[in-house]
Amino acid sequence: MAIFDFAPAIERSRKAVSQTTAKAVLRLVPDIESGKQASDKGFVIAISSIFITGLLALLIINTALAQDAFKLQQLKEQATVLADQREAILRQVAEKASPDNLAVSAAKLGMIASSNPRFLDLSAIEVKP
Numbered sequence: 001m002a003i004f005d006f007a008p009a010i011e012r013s014r015k016a017v018s019q020t021t022a023k024a025v026l027r028l029v030p031d032i033e034s035g036k037q038a039s040d041k042g043f044v045i046a047i048s049s050i051f052i053t054g055l056l057a058l059l060i061i062n063t064a065l066a067q068d069a070f071k072l073q074q075l076k077e078q079a080t081v082l083a084d085q086r087e088a089i090l091r092q093v094a095e096k097a098s099p100d101n102l103a104v105s106a107a108k109l110g111m112i113a114s115s116n117p118r119f120l121d122l123s124a125i126e127v128k129p
Helices: 003-025 041-096 099-108
Strands: 119-121 126-128
Touching: 041 099
Parallel strands: none
Antiparallel strands: 119 126
């Protein structure tokens, strides 16, 4: 059996394929009067609206970031003020807790310094001089 035996079938299939593809590809185009062009108005409006929407979104994002930057600056200033207040309070506590100031405060309250201190030894349950 040679390939030439299939020649009529190949020709018939070629004709069938060419007829169906011609039907699928060809379609009617509406007639346009001579000198007129199709309007690009819809395309221009669509592109313009996309562009304007993008610009507005960019403006909103930029404004939100700017507001956050201002808020961040205010919070940094507030943190600096609070850190300064904390340092001032710690200095006051350290000054009041110094041995000289404690002795002066104790004297104002009527306390006197002990000349011979005594220590408690809880393991031996006795007072040592």
